[in-house]
Amino acid sequence: MKTSIATVSISGNLVEKLEAIAAAGFDGIEIFEQDFIAHDGHPREVGDLIRSMGLEIQLFQPFRDFEGLPEPLRAKAFDRAERKFDLMQELGTDLVLVCSSCHPEALGGIDRAAQDFAELGDRAASRGLRVGYEALAWGRHVNDHRDAWEIVRRADHDNVGLILDSFHTLARKIDPDTIRRIPGDKIFYVQLADAPLIEMDLLYWSRHFRNMPGEGDLAVADFMRAVVATGYAGPISLEIFNDQFRGGRPRTIAKDGYRSLVALMDDVRRCEPVEPQPAPEMPGRALVNGVSFVEFATRRDEADALEEMFRTLGFRHSGTHIAKKLALWTQGEIRIVVNRETTGYASSAYTMHGTTVCDIGIAVDYAGAAVDRAQKLGADTFRQAVGPGELDIPAIRGLSGSVLHFIDEASGLNDVWTVEFEPTAGEHGDAGLTRIDHLAQTMSYDEMLSWSLFYTTLFQMRKTPMVDVVDPDGLVRSQALEASDGSIRITLNGAETHRTMAGGFLADSFGASVQHIALASSDIFATSAAMASKGFEPLPMSDNYYADLVARFDLAPEMLAKLKAGNILYDEDANGTFFQYYSRPYAGGMFFEIVERRGGYSGYGAPNAPFRIAAQKRLMRQKGMPRK
Numbered sequence: 143m144k145t146s147i148a149t150v151s152i153s154g155n156l157v158e159k160l161e162a163i164a165a166a167g168f169d170g171i172e173i174f175e176q177d178f179i180a181h182d183g184h185p186r187e188v189g190d191l192i193r194s195m196g197l198e199i200q201l202f203q204p205f206r207d208f209e210g211l212p213e214p215l216r217a218k219a220f221d222r223a224e225r226k227f228d229l230m231q232e233l234g235t236d237l238v239l240v241c242s243s244c245h246p247e248a249l250g251g252i253d254r255a256a257q258d259f260a261e262l263g264d265r266a267a268s269r270g271l272r273v274g275y276e277a278l279a280w281g282r283h284v285n286d287h288r289d290a291w292e293i294v295r296r297a298d299h300d301n302v303g304l305i306l307d308s309f310h311t312l313a314r315k316i317d318p319d320t321i322r323r324i325p326g327d328k329i330f331y332v333q334l335a336d337a338p339l340i341e342m343d344l345l346y347w348s349r350h351f352r353n354m355p356g357e358g359d360l361a362v363a364d365f366m367r368a369v370v371a372t373g374y375a376g377p378i379s380l381e382i383f384n385d386q387f388r389g390g391r392p393r394t395i396a397k398d399g400y401r402s403l404v405a406l407m408d409d410v411r412r413c414e415p416v417e418p419q420p421a422p423e424m425p426g427r428a429l430v431n432g433v434s435f436v437e438f439a440t441r442r443d444e445a446d447a448l449e450e451m452f453r454t455l456g457f458r459h460s461g462t463h464i465a466k467k468l469a470l471w472t473q474g475e476i477r478i479v480v481n482r483e484t485t486g487y488a489s490s491a492y493t494m495h496g497t498t499v500c501d502i503g504i505a506v507d508y509a510g511a512a513v514d515r516a517q518k519l520g521a522d523t524f525r526q527a528v529g530p531g532e533l534d535i536p537a538i539r540g541l542s543g544s545v546l547h548f549i550d551e552a553s554g555l556n557d558v559w560t561v562e563f564e565p566t567a568g569e570h571g572d573a574g575l576t577r578i579d580h581l582a583q584t585m586s587y588d589e590m591l592s593w594s595l596f597y598t599t600l601f602q603m604r605k606t607p608m609v610d611v612v613d614p615d616g617l618v619r620s621q622a623l624e625a626s627d628g629s630i631r632i633t634l635n636g637a638e639t640h641r642t643m644a645g646g647f648l649a650d651s652f653g654a655s656v657q658h659i660a661l662a663s664s665d666i667f668a669t670s671a672a673m674a675s676k677g678f679e680p681l682p683m684s685d686n687y688y689a690d691l692v693a694r695f696d697l698a699p700e701m702l703a704k705l706k707a708g709n710i711l712y713d714e715d716a717n718g719t720f721f722q723y724y725s726r727p728y729a730g731g732m733f734f735e736i737v738e739r740r741g742g743y744s745g746y747g748a749p750n751a752p753f754r755i756a757a758q759k760r761l762m763r764q765k766g767m768p769r770k
């Protein structure tokens with residue numbers, strides 16, 4: 143399987159696009175005509191440049207409004223095609239994409255179009271070129287791959303084939319299994335794109351909202367399964383028109399594209415039995431057993447304040463690293479590592495962000511397999527010198543410079559806590575916290591797709607629908623990624639402006655990171671009392687919030703009084719109830735949340751978020767803390 147991407151999918155000028163595409167690991171490109179025209183350089187030089195980067199030009203596109211025209215427009219269309227054939231030969235590519243006509247004077251008629259393609263096929267053949275026909279979802283007469291296939295079939299020319307594009311098929315809700323009846327050797331090229339399900343005009347949807355397979359809601363894997371079932375073994379290419387990506391970082395978008403393609407082909411390989419297999423074998427998505435640890439990079443009084451926060455949350459300082467300035471704080475199954483090192487990765491993370499979560503340990507079934515898969519998806523491994531007596535725990539770079547370690551029991555990595563840490567006679571003071579309920583990561587809205595793709599391609603996690611969270615100063619979009627058994631939950635919070643609480647955190651911490659950690663209790667009222675006795679101060683909620691709760695829910699007066707006394711927020715869904723309270727913001731806008739899920743409540747208290755944010759901002763204003 144050869145991988146490819148259309149130059150239109152990536153931001154930047156032609157050279158920037160190509161560099162990003164080559165660096166991400168693609169085999170080839172579709173050169174989008176506009177990207178070539180905007181470039182100042184001879185087509186032969188451009189072709190040589192592309193090949194010198196290790197990329198092949200698999201396709202030139204698009205050639206528009208060709209078929210079904212009356213004379214003299216028809217003759218003109220053939221002349222235009224000859225000029226493009228000249229250009230293709232200079233660039234060094236043999237395949238052109240002809241998209242179905244939108245020309246107001248195009249006449250329609252399957253046989254007329256087939257005749258046009260037969261003649262174009264002759265002209266292409268005389269130069270050793272090939273022509274592929276693609277049905278645009280909004281084509282004037284042809285807007286369905288089944289009609290495009292009938293035209294190609296009737297053109298009956300070795301140099302004329304079909305081009306399939308998942309967007310055009312799936313956006314029109316055409317059953318992708320109809321592809322299974324097309325002979326694979328007549329499919330000349332396959333383009334893939336996903337998109338979020340939004341009701342809108344097809345052309346507008348296609349030109350602005352496409353995204354990488356797995357980032358949207360279309361059944362791209364089913365489409366691709368049908369394609370491989372035909373025996374098609376040509377390139378698989380991404381063609382993504384997306385406003386956000388046009389303004390994104392070329393290397394990030396290209397890497398995301400590569401990750402999405404490799405993951406998709408692995409999914410297809412696993413469920414569609416074809417020989418030879420369309421993609422190399424690789425380990426499947428890692429099964430997550432939970433969050434093994436969260437590590438903070440911090441220093442001096444910030445570190446002291448953070449540890450004091452952990453103490454009031456009921457954590458115990460239970461271990462000290464044998465060689466490094468690392469303190470282990472534990473409660474229930476939760477492990478927090480406080481790293482005060484002044485060299486190495488954590489130290490750099492501190493210099494960059496201030497006190498920050500610099501590392502997350504994910505408990506998986508097989509750590510080695512998880513790293514192998516991550517690498518095949520294009521992630522970089524992360525290594526630091528391993529000191530005497532220390533375990534070599536596999537790790538990768540996440541996005542935004544973050545680090546993820548993989549811990550398993552199978553290879554004994556979970557022994558790190560006894561091997562590398564000496565027990566500390568810390569104060570016992572459990573407040574009843576049991577595990578990490580979720581990690582909330584804050585990022586700019588533009589980065590959300592990259593993060594969700596990163597997690598969902600690497601781990602057995604699924605996305606829940608995006609929700610809007612109203613901050614008094616702007617909107618924050620929130621999306622949860624979770625394992626089906628809840629063993630890991632991560633919420634992604636995308637800020638659009640720096641005036642929101644999330645946006646302010648992002649600006650002050652110079653990039654995406656964990657803004658809050660939600661810790662689970664099985665008795666939130668007991669936990670709240672235990673923490674209060676240790677001097678924990680919850681985020682104060684307004685009386686108005688509780689007055690509204692009474693109106694929204696059927697709460698007994700005693701329950702309401704308990705909620706109010708503990709500044710505990712409340713929510714319900716169809717399956718259960720939810721209780722949550724918050725810490726006050728800690729340095730830089732980071733904070734903690736305590737939650738209790740009763741029954742099968744599966745949300746995150748989103749209806750409460752606007753009131754929590756307002757309360758946090760109120761408190762920060764009172765304390766004269768900077769905006770956020």
Ligand SMILES: O=C(O)c1ccc(O)c(O)c1
Pocket residue numbers: 203204239241276278307333348349381
């Ligand atoms: O939006 C378009 O015009 C357009 C052009 C070429 C394609 O391959 C395509 O899928 C869409």
Ligand SMILES: [Mg+2]
Pocket residue numbers: 276307333381
């Ligand atoms: Mg296309």
